[in-house]
Amino acid sequence: MTEPSHPPLSPRVVARDGHCISRKDISPNALRVLYRLSEGGFDAFLVGGAVRDLLIGGHPKDFDVATSATPEQVRAIFRNCRLIGRRFRLAHVVYGREVIEVATFRANTDDGSGDRETADDGRLSRDNVYGTIEDDAIRRDFTANALYYAIDDFSVRDYVGGFDDVQARVLRLIGDPEQRYREDPVRMLRAARLAAKLDFSIDPAAAEPIPRLAPLLSGAAPARLFDECLKLFLSGHGEKSFLLLEQLGLFDVLFPETSHALATNRSGALRATLVKALQNTDARIASDKPVTPAFLFAAMLWPAYCREMAVLGKQGVSESLAPQRAADRVTLHQAARIALPRRFSLPMQEIWLLQPRFGQRQRKRVFRLLAHPRFRAAFDFLELRLTGAPEIAADVEFWREAQTQSPEQLAEHLPTGPDGRVATTTEDSADAPRRRRRRRRPSGSATATTAVGVTE
Numbered sequence: 001m002t003e004p005s006h007p008p009l010s011p012r013v014v015a016r017d018g019h020c021i022s023r024k025d026i027s028p029n030a031l032r033v034l035y036r037l038s039e040g041g042f043d044a045f046l047v048g049g050a051v052r053d054l055l056i057g058g059h060p061k062d063f064d065v066a067t068s069a070t071p072e073q074v075r076a077i078f079r080n081c082r083l084i085g086r087r088f089r090l091a092h093v094v095y096g097r098e099v100i101e102v103a104t105f106r107a108n109t110d111d112g113s114g115d116r117e118t119a120d121d122g123r124l125s126r127d128n129v130y131g132t133i134e135d136d137a138i139r140r141d142f143t144a145n146a147l148y149y150a151i152d153d154f155s156v157r158d159y160v161g162g163f164d165d166v167q168a169r170v171l172r173l174i175g176d177p178e179q180r181y182r183e184d185p186v187r188m189l190r191a192a193r194l195a196a197k198l199d200f201s202i203d204p205a206a207a208e209p210i211p212r213l214a215p216l217l218s219g220a221a222p223a224r225l226f227d228e229c230l231k232l233f234l235s236g237h238g239e240k241s242f243l244l245l246e247q248l249g250l251f252d253v254l255f256p257e258t259s260h261a262l263a264t265n266r267s268g269a270l271r272a273t274l275v276k277a278l279q280n281t282d283a284r285i286a287s288d289k290p291v292t293p294a295f296l297f298a299a300m301l302w303p304a305y306c307r308e309m310a311v312l313g314k315q316g317v318s319e320s321l322a323p324q325r326a327a328d329r330v331t332l333h334q335a336a337r338i339a340l341p342r343r344f345s346l347p348m349q350e351i352w353l354l355q356p357r358f359g360q361r362q363r364k365r366v367f368r369l370l371a372h373p374r375f376r377a378a379f380d381f382l383e384l385r386l387t388g389a390p391e392i393a394a395d396v397e398f399w400r401e402a403q404t405q406s407p408e409q410l411a412e413h414l415p416t417g418p419d420g421r422v423a424t425t426t427e428d429s430a431d432a433p434r435r436r437r438r439r440r441r442p443s444g445s446a447t448a449t450t451a452v453g454v455t456e
C-alpha cells in the first residue's frame with residue numbers, strides 16, 4: 001500500500017435513512033462477500049454501477065465489491081476464489097453462475113484494459129497500483145459510478161458528488177473531462193452508453209470535448225470495442241445508443257464505412273433500415289427473445305456492404321464475384337476498428353449473401369433455400385430490408401407464405417424450369433454463372449444495391 005497521492009477527501013456520508021438501497025435488493029452472494037470481508041477486519045463496499053442502479057430503483061446486472069484487502073488476502077478468505085489480471089489483480093469469488101468481482105482499492109487512473117501501455121511510461125508497478133478508498137473513488141469515470149455502499153452501517157459514501165448527480169440523473173466526469181478522455185477514450189463510449197441505458201443526461205462539460213476527441217477512439221483495442229458494441233447495441237437500448245453516438249460524432253469512428261454510406265444515401269433508406277434493426281433488437285430483448293451479434297453486425301454493416309457493391313459495380317466487377325468480394329472488404333476494413341470474431345462475421349456474411357436468393361422461385365432452389373441453416377436469419381433480414389426497399393414486398397410475402405405451407409402445397413405453385421425466377425431483387429454469387437449460361441438476366445432487374453436505394 002502506498003501513500004495517497006492527495007490529502008484524504010472527507011466523504012459525504014448518506015445514512016441508511018437518507019437513501020433507498022435495501023439489502024433485499026442486493027444479491028445474497030454479494031452480501032456474503034461483503035460480510036466475510038468485513039468480519040475479516042477489512043473495509044468492504046458495494047461499488048460502481050450496482051450502487052448507482054440501486055439508487056435509481058434499477059436491478060443491477062452484476063455486483064462489484066471494493067475492499068482494503070489485497071487479492072491474496074481475499075483468496076485466503078474464500079475457497080471459491082480465483083485471481084485474474086496481471087498488473088492489477090482482481091479476485092473473482094464464484095458462486096455457480098454468479099461471479100462477484102472483488103477489487104482492492106486502486107490508486108491509478110488506468111482502467112486496466114491494456115490499451116495504453118505507452119501512456120503508463122512504465123511508471124506503474126505492482127507496488128503502487130493499490131491505494132486508499134479516496135484514490136479508488138477519483139480514478140473512476142463518472143461521479144455516479146463512484147459511490148460506495150458500506151456493509152458495516154449501510155450508509156452510502158460519496159467522495160465526488162455522485163449522490164446528487166444520480167438524483168439529478170446526470171453523468172459528470174470526475175476531474176478534467178479532456179484529460180480523462182485522453183487517458184482512456186473508451187470513456188466517451190461509456191458516456192453515450194450509460195446515458196442511453198440509464199436515461200441520464202451528459203453534463204455539458206463532459207459532452208463538449210467528445211466530438212473533438214472522438215478520433216482518439218481509433219486507438220482503442222478492437223477487442224475492447226467489440227465488447228463495448230455488444231453493451232451498446234445488445235442491451236435493450238440500441239436505438240438510443242446509436243442516436244447518441246451519432247450526435248456525439250462517435251458512430252463515425254466506430255463504423256466509418258457505414259457512416260459514410262449513410263451520409264451519401266440521399267433517400268435515407270439505409271439509415272431507416274438500420275434504425276429499424278435496432279428497434280427490433282430492443283423489442284426482442286424486452287420480450288426476452290435471443291439476439292445475435294451476427295445479425296446485429298449484418299445490420300450495422302449492411303450500408304457499407306451496399307455501398308461497396310455499388311463501387312464494385314461501377315468498377316465493372318462481375319455480378320458473380322461482387323457479393324463475396326464486397327462482403328470480404330467490408331469485414332476486413334471494419335476489423336481494423338472492431339474485432340468481430342469469425343464465429344460472427346461468417347454468419348453475418350452468409351446473411352448478406354443469401355439475400356439475392358430470395359428472388360428465386362425455381363422449385364429446387366426454393367426448397368434448397370428453405371433448408372439452409374441460415375434461412376431464418378436471412379429471412380428476418382429480408383423482412384428488415386423492407387423498411388428501405390418496398391420493392392421486395394412480394395418476395396417477403398412469398399417466403400413468409402412458403403414457411404407455412406407443406407412441401408406438396410408449395411411445390412404445386414412453383415415452376416421447375418430454369419425460368420422460375422420471379423422477382424429479381426439481387427444477384428447471387430454462387431448461382432449466377434450457371435444461371436447466366438441458361439438465360440439472360442431480365443433487363444431492369446435491381447441489384448442488392450439499388451434494392452436499398454444506394455445508387456439513386
Ligand code: ATP
Nearest residue numbers: 048049050061064111139140141145146184186187
Ligand atoms: P453497467 O451497469 O453497464 O455494468 P458499470 O458502470 O457497472 O455499468 P462496468 O464496466 O461494470 O460499468 O464498470 C464498473 C465500474 O468500474 C464503473 O461503475 C466505474 O466506476 C469503473 N469503470 C469502468 N470502466 C472505467 C473506465 N474506463 N474508467 C474509469 N472507471 C471505469
Ligand code: MG
Nearest residue numbers: 048049050062
Ligand atoms: Mg457493472
